[in-house]
Amino acid sequence: MEASILAICYLIGSVSFIIGLKMLSHPAKARRGNLVSAAGMGIAILATLLLYHPGGEALHNLIWIISAIIIGTIIGATAARRVKMTAMPEMVSMFNGMGGLCAALISIVELGRVANDHSDMHVLSILAGMVIGSVSFTGSMIAYGKLQGKIKDHAFKGQHLVNLFVLLLIVIIGAIIITSNGTFSALIFYSMLGLSVVYGILFVLPIGGADMPVVISLLNSFTGIATACAGFLYNNQVMLTGGILVGSAGAILTILMCKAMNRSLMNVLIGSFGSTGTGAVHSVTQQGSSKEISLGDAAMVMGYAQKVLIVPGYGLAVAQAQHVCNELGKLLQNNGVVVKYAIHPVAGRMPGHMNVLLAEADVPYDDLLELESANEEFGSTDVVLILGANDVVNPAALDDPSSPIYGMPILEVGKAKLVIVNKRSMRPGYAGIENELFFKPNTSMLFGDAKTVLHELVNLVKEL
Amino acid sequence: MEILLSFIHSNLEILYIVILSVFLGIEVISRVPSVLHTPLMSGANAIHGVIIIGSIIVMGEASADNFVVLALGFVAVIVGTINVVGGFVVTDRMLEMFKSGKEKPSKSTKVK
Structure with a gap:
């Protein structure tokens, strides 16, 4: 009797894992999907504790098992809640x-x-x-x-x-x-x-x-x-x-x-x-030099633009600047500027990570553009603000067959009227290759830590 | 060869489960948008925490004076629980943000 209840509980567990995973792959149902799997897991664990009787005996050392579960729960839940x-x-x-x-x-x-x-x-x-x-x-x-x-x-x-x-x-x-x-x-x-x-x-x-x-x-x-x-x-x-x-x-x-x-x-x-990135096997000869733009000018062009597209990347994630980034976006929107975010599938530290970060900062889901729709919009965009992204906007992926990233779909920011690139330095991205974009005539560099720069921009736009 | 054949014969049900689960896993995941890669990975990570059942069995079958097994089992149950609980909580935190992100647009359009 107990064995068959246990078997049924395990069956419920298995099915809940399948349903949970299935729901996890749809944005709207994902959260419930996770809860479904968690519930299935709970049932399976509880059933094991109560009903698993090898050789007709109840499990030994139940007190030890339960105290271990309690310790693990406390550690796991605290770590998961506290993590940034x-x-x-x-x-x-x-x-x-x-x-x-x-x-x-x-x-x-x-x-x-x-x-x-x-x-x-x-x-x-x-x-x-x-x-x-x-x-x-x-x-x-x-x-x-x-x-x-x-x-x-x-x-x-x-x-x-x-x-x-x-x-x-x-x-x-x-x-x-x-x-x-x-x-x-x-x-x-x-x-x-x-x-x-x-x-x-x-x-x-x-x-x-x-x-x-x-x-x-x-x-x-x-x-x-x-x-x-x-x-x-x-x-x-x-x-x-x-x-x-x-x-x-x-x-x-x-x-x-x-x-x-x-x-x-x-x-x-x-x-x-x-790993061998430092070698920079393929270095683009620097055509001319890159221009810099001052914070004041950057705030000015964005404040008076009609459409601004923000391209967040790894640098934004590292600087933890997603909140202040959203603040700037909101501010510009209140000034009547259309602000959208162009998200490359691998932006951030994991695929989809950038979406999580921006969602955390309350950026409306509708303002996030996927790669293809973003590429359609760059042509009609006044200012593109790139925050710590590099390889995902490197035009070498489109036109240089010898480049290691050739063929990777990129955000074609070059189509916009003005591109402002915020980076900490001229160092190449993790692919270890130069980015021609930085030397293009319509590109201006804005050096500095993403968070600091965005704070300054917010203050300057407020004063406009 | 004979061993292999007899193994297949005596474990036919398990083989069916394994093969069907492989296809199921592939089928369930294959059309997921890249937005959800991170939460999905984290959710799948929590699911393999079901290994904790194994560690519970190890401890439950150990005799009370076998301290080596008890100690190993105790650690196994703790780390298994961390995997399960931490995995589900962290996934929920990530997905919670997606949800609030989805509710926001209706508010902001009203303001406009």
């Missing part, structure tokens, strides 16, 4: 790492319990869960460090060969353990664990910091697979379906993210320009 919207990518990475660690720990315990009566397939799924889980854990931690700016990109010659070698070693040890029929030594098991931990670090370390979102999405998918392995081990359908669902959805999402940047996954992982 701009630090969202590293938070997701951190949570993903926790899931990976959980999978790895489960596998360590389970392998210790494996006696000869377990089939090879069970041992295989335990090992896979451990390897994937620990790679996901250490990889996510490195990604977290990189996004926080605490860990720099490290790449050395032949790193990919070293990585391949480590991976091969892991596979070989795995094969030894499986064929040993349960007689393997603890040492060989721990060396496999150690290698997996190291592999996670080596795997993420050479990848450029700006590519971390893709890596996190990939690691997310890994953790899903590790979960599915554990689900197979316990013959637990909700873990199996949840894990596989996230595994495949995460893989597709990773590919979609790469597509938005017009790069292949291989390209991101090998890091052909993320």
Whole structure:
């Protein structure tokens, strides 16, 4: 009786994950979708606590389990509530790492319990869960460090060969353990664990910091697979379906993210320009020099323009200037200027991140233009204000086949009458290439931190 | 070969679940607008937190004097819970902003 109620609860859990994910992919239903999955998760966990009776006995150590859940809830909820919207990518990475660690720990315990009566397939799924889980854990931690700016990109010659070698070693040890029929030594098991931990670090370390979102999405998918392995081990359908669902959805999402940047996954992982960017393989010869515009002039042209398009980018996210950006937009709108925001799919620190940031600052959803509609509007725009965006407005993507970003869809800001570029310096963006746009006759540079500059602009526009 | 065949035969149901789930995952996600990539990733991240059920089972089946397993299981339950709770809360925070962003235009048009 209890077992069948448990099975039904797991079924509800699985279905709620599917419905939740489906709803998450529609803007209007997304929030409810998240709640649906959360409710399904709650039911599955509660049912396990109350109804899971292996061998007819209730679960032992319930007090310990519940206190661990309470501790985890407090830590997780506080962290999730306190985190700034701009630090969202590293938070997701951190949570993903926790899931990976959980999978790895489960596998360590389970392998210790494996006696000869377990089939090879069970041992295989335990090992896979451990390897994937620990790679996901250490990889996510490195990604977290990189996004926080605490860990720099490290790449050395032949790193990919070293990585391949480590991976091969892991596979070989795995094969030894499986064929040993349960007689393997603890040492060989721990060396496999150690290698997996190291592999996670080596795997993420050479990848450029700006590519971390893709890596996190990939690691997310890994953790899903590790979960599915554990689900197979316990013959637990909700873990199996949840894990596989996230595994495949995460893989597709990773590919979609790469597509938005017009790069292949291989390209991101090998890091052909993320990490070696300083080399600036292809440097455009500087045609003439760039012009600067004073804050006063910038405020003047925007205040008296008919239509202003704002292009927010990574620099805006880093400077956390989304609120003051909205203030400027509102102010201009009150002066009768049409203000819209042109959002490149990969603007910000993750695809879609910029939309979240601007939504946080109460920018109306209708004022956000997607790439295609923005490109139609640039022709009739007086002033384009670019805030810390670089590669997404680089015309080399359109007209220079030798450029590493050639073919990436960009915001064609050059069509507007005047382009004001706010940047902290002339340094190239993460692709490490010069931006011809800065030297165009209708482009003016406005150097400074996005937040400071926007504050000044707000004050100056008020005085107009 | 024989092992593989007998494995497939004895785990046919699980194989069906796995294969269908793979297609389901791809199908569900494939038409998502890039605006939602970040929240979707975060939501999917919370869902794989279902691994916590495994850690609950590990702890629940451990005998009360096996301290190594208890300690590992305890940590596993904590980190699993962080994954679940943190993941859902953070996703909700992100999506909450989209919602307020959507309600705003009606207000601002009224002002005009």
